[in-house]
Amino acid sequence: MKARIGIIGTGWVGTSVAFSTLLAGHARELWLYDQRGAVAEGEALDMADGAAFYPRCQVSAVPLAQMREADIVVLAAGRNGRPDESRLDLLRDNARIAAGLGRSLAGFGGIVIVVTNPVDVLTRVVTAASGLPPERVIGTGTLLDSARLRERLAMHLSVSPQSVHAQVVGEHGDSSVMLWSSAHVGGVPLRVWPGWPVDEEPTVAGHVRRAAYDVIQRKGATNHAIGLVTTELIGCIVNDERRLLPVSRVQTGACGVRGVALSLPALVGSSGAAQVLEPAMDDAEAQALAASAAVLDGAFKSLAG
Secondary structure, three states: OOEEEEEOOOOHHHHHHHHHHHHHHHEEEEEOOOHHHHOOOHHHHHHHHHHHHOOOOOOEEOOOOHHHOEEEEEEEOOOOOOOOHHHHHHHHHHHHHHHHHHHHHHOOOOOOEOOOOOOOHHHHHHHHHHHHHHHEEEEEEHHHHHHHHHHHHHHHOOHHHEEOOOOOEEEOOOEEEEEEOOEEEOOOOHHHOOOOHHHHHHHHHHHHHHHHHHHHHHHOOHHHHHHHHHHHHHHHHHHOOEEEEEEEEEOOOOOOEEEEEOOOOEEEEOOEEEEEEEOOHHHHHHHHHHHHHHHHHHHHHHHHH
């Protein structure tokens, strides 16, 4: 099954999401919108020229109003982070844009995927502005952080990343929480894996949290990995896969979190991130998750100041 997929914002991230989505074959129609209309048109023409090399899909630039007819809308509009600022430093600039886009999607019948940073706070902003149910406004959240953690563990252990099962929850940012206590490799708990240095866990966590900053410092933005992550999320929705993914949404009580958007494992399918599950955590991880929720709640409330 294929869907009509709209992408709002055709900067670095939006175009990477578009290109990855085309190659994956999830879209029968791919719609692009940007305030810079000529840029969106140029990207659509450029991608359409490569139609012989990806599954059949009609690519076009469309007015913002047409996005309401899509099955899935990806919000990638906003400015990128600078090397000297955190994701939360982006908040005021991108929250204004996200709120406006959320209002334009009031009554929308599909699913919204929020990619723009700070993704957790903006997921809450879009949910409030659109009035859509929390399960249908999904932030990419710690899906990318979890992929980064798996890659670094796989490199350290000399195994395939597909054999590593480890999750990051909470904020997609500096207060993210690595769930070391439940991580495992091919069914073997990480902490009993031969040679795994438990005292290195804080160092690995630091590498995961700094990954985006390292990329931004060198090239100005992160885009390819988040493009792949977003396409994976789109595929889960389009194909109703009901896969368990650490994505962000406004929580309604799981792990004691209510009203705050952050990442916890959720079953993702055609109805969105409808069922949130509580992961196994030790006491330190549970406390860190509560602290992460407090950071995000404070950031959201600061918008009213």
